Amino acid sequence: MKKIIVLILANLLMTLTACKSDGTHEASPREARSAEQIVAHNATIGENETLIVEANGTLEISEGATLTVKGILKCAEGGSIKVLGDIVIEGSMELGGTLTIEETGTISGGTLTVLNSFDDIDCMGSVTSEIIPPEPITENGVTTVGGILLVNKVYSLPEDYGGELDSGAYGAWVRMKEETGYDFTLLSGYRSYQRQQELFDYWVEQDGYEAALMESALPGRSEHQSGLAMDVGKLEYEYAHTDEGIWLAENCHKYGFIIRYPEDKTEITGYIYEPWHIRYLGESTAKLVHDSGLTLEEFLKVDKQ
Numbered sequence: 049m050k051k052i053i054v055l056i057l058a059n060l061l062m063t064l065t066a067c068k069s070d071g072t073h074e075a076s077p078r079e080a081r082s083a084e085q086i087v088a089h090n091a092t093i094g095e096n097e098t099l100i101v102e103a104n105g106t107l108e109i110s111e112g113a114t115l116t117v118k119g120i121l122k123c124a125e126g127g128s129i130k131v132l133g134d135i136v137i138e139g140s141m142e143l144g145g146t147l148t149i150e151e152t153g154t155i156s157g158g159t160l161t162v163l164n165s166f167d168d169i170d171c172m173g174s175v176t177s178e179i180i181p182p183e184p185i186t187e188n189g190v191t192t193v194g195g196i197l198l199v200n201k202v203y204s205l206p207e208d209y210g211g212e213l214d215s216g217a218y219g220a221w222v223r224m225k226e227e228t229g230y231d232f233t234l235l236s237g238y239r240s241y242q243r244q245q246e247l248f249d250y251w252v253e254q255d256g257y258e259a260a261l262m263e264s265a266l267p268g269r270s271e272h273q274s275g276l277a278m279d280v281g282k283l284e285y286e287y288a289h290t291d292e293g294i295w296l297a298e299n300c301h302k303y304g305f306i307i308r309y310p311e312d313k314t315e316i317t318g319y320i321y322e323p324w325h326i327r328y329l330g331e332s333t334a335k336l337v338h339d340s341g342l343t344l345e346e347f348l349k350v351d352k353q
Contacts, residue, residue, distance in 0.1 A: 089113040093121055093139070101127035101145065109133040111152050117141060125164070131155060137177050149173035165195035171332045179336065181348050193348040196329060197274055201318045202351040204268040205241075213237040214275040216304070217328035221278060224303040230292045235324070236279040239272035262320050271308065276328045288323035297323065301338035304331045308344065316343050316352045 090113065093099050097119040101107045103126030109115050113133035120140050123129050127145035135141070137158025144163040149155060153173035161180040162168070182194045189206040191198045199205055218237075225232050239247070245267040251260035264270075271277035280296070287293040288311075297307055308327040309319045327344070329337060337347045345352045 092116045093119045095119050095139065098122060100124060101129060103127055103145075106130065109135060109153070111150075117158065123147065131173065141177070143168060146170075149175060162194050166333045166336070167195050167330075169332055169336070171335050175336060175339065179340070179347070184348075184350060193350060196333065196344075196348065197276065198344075198348065198350060199269060199271045199274050200345065200352075201265075201269055205273050207241045207268060210238060210240070210273045210275050212275055213278075214328060216330070217276050217278065220303045220305065220328060220331075221280070224300070224305075228295065228299075230295060232280040232292065232296070233282075234278055234280055235283060236272060237277075238275045239270060241267045241273060244268070244270045244273060262314070262318070265319075271325075271327055277308065278326055278328075279322075279324050280326060281324045283324055285321065285323065288321075293323050296326070300326055301334040302331065304328050304334045306334050306337050306344065310343060313343050316345055318352070 089110065093116070095118045099107075099117075099119070099121050101121075101123040103124050105124075105127045106129070107121075107123070107127075108130045109132060111132040114136060115121075115134070116136045116138065117140070118138045120142065121135075121137075122142045123145040125144040128148070129143075129145070130148045130150070131153035132150045133153060135153075135155045137155065137160065140159050140161065141155070142161045142163060146168045148170045149172060151172045155173075155175045155177050158177055159180050160175065160177045162182060164182065166181075184191050184193045184198065184203070186203075189204070190209065191203040221232065221234065224230075244265060248260060248264045248266055251264045254260075255263065265272075267273075272279075281287045281290075281292055288297065300307065305326040305328055307323060308325050309317045309322040311321040311323075314320055328334075337344060340347055
C-alpha cells in the first residue's frame with residue numbers, strides 16, 4: 049500500500065522541505081516526488097522540485113490554503129487534484145488526470161498544460177493562468193482540440209456530418225430560458241451542408257462573394273452543422289444592447305455557451321460581430337473561455353482563419 053503523505057501547517061513537508069524565516073516551507077532541490085494525498089497550507093514546490101500526483105493519487109488544496117508552484121506540479125493520468133484554496137503557479141502545472149476547482153478555488157500565474165481533454169476539468173472557481181491545450185487531432189475529417197470540436201475557416205466538417213441539434217446544447221438552451229425568463233428565440237439550430245450552401249449562395253447574391261465570406265460560412269465550415277451552435281434572439285446588432293442580449297453576453301457561459309463571434313474580433317474569427325450566435329461547450333469549458341476573454345481560436349491556440 050502506498051504511503052499517504054498529509055502536509056498540514058507546521059508539519060508541512062517535514063521530510064521534503066526546510067522551514068524559512070517567514071514560516072513558510074520550500075521543497076529542497078531533489079528529484080521528482082509523489083504523494084497520494086496532500087492537504088496543503090502555505091506550501092511551496094521549489095524551483096528544482098517536481099511533485100507528481102500519480103494514478104489513483106489525489107492532491108487536495110484545502111480552503112484557505114495556498115500551494116505555490118515554483119517548480120513543476122504534474123497530475124498523471126488517473127490522478128486527481130481538487131482545489132478549494134489557491135494554487136499560485138510561478139513554474140508550470142501539467143494535467144493528465146482530473147482537476148476540480150471548487151467555487152472557493154483559484155489557479156493563477158504561470159501555465160496550466162492540459163494533456164488530454166478539457167472534460168478532465170470541472171471549473172466552478174477561477175483560473176487565470178495561461179492554459180496550454182493539447183494539439184489538434186483530426187479523425188475522419190473532424191478536428192478536435194482537447195475534446196472540443198473545432199469548425200472555422202481553417203477546420204471543416206465532412207459533407208455528411210451531423211443531423212440534428214446536440215441534445216446537451218438544446219437542454220442547456222431550454223434551462224436558460226426557463227430559469228431566466230428571457231425568450232432567447234431559437235432562430236437557427238442545426239444546418240446541413242446543403243442548407244449552408246443555399247444560405248451562402250443567397251448572401252453572395254445579396255452582397256457579393258467577399259462580403260458573404262464575412263457574413264456567412266462556406267458549406268462544411270459552419271458551426272451550425274456541428275449541432276452545437278444556435279442563433280437566438282434577433283439577427284440584429286441592436287440585440288446586443290437589449291436586456292436579453294446584455295444578459296446573454298455576460299452570463300450564457302453559466303449554461304455552457306459562449307458568444308462565438310465577439311465584437312472587435314473579426315480579424316481573429318473571420319466573421320462579423322454576431323451577438324446572437326452562441327456555441328455550446330459545456331459549463332466548465334465555457335467558463336474557462338469566458339473568463340479568459342479570448343476567442344475560441346485564441347483559447348485553443350489554433351490557426352485563426
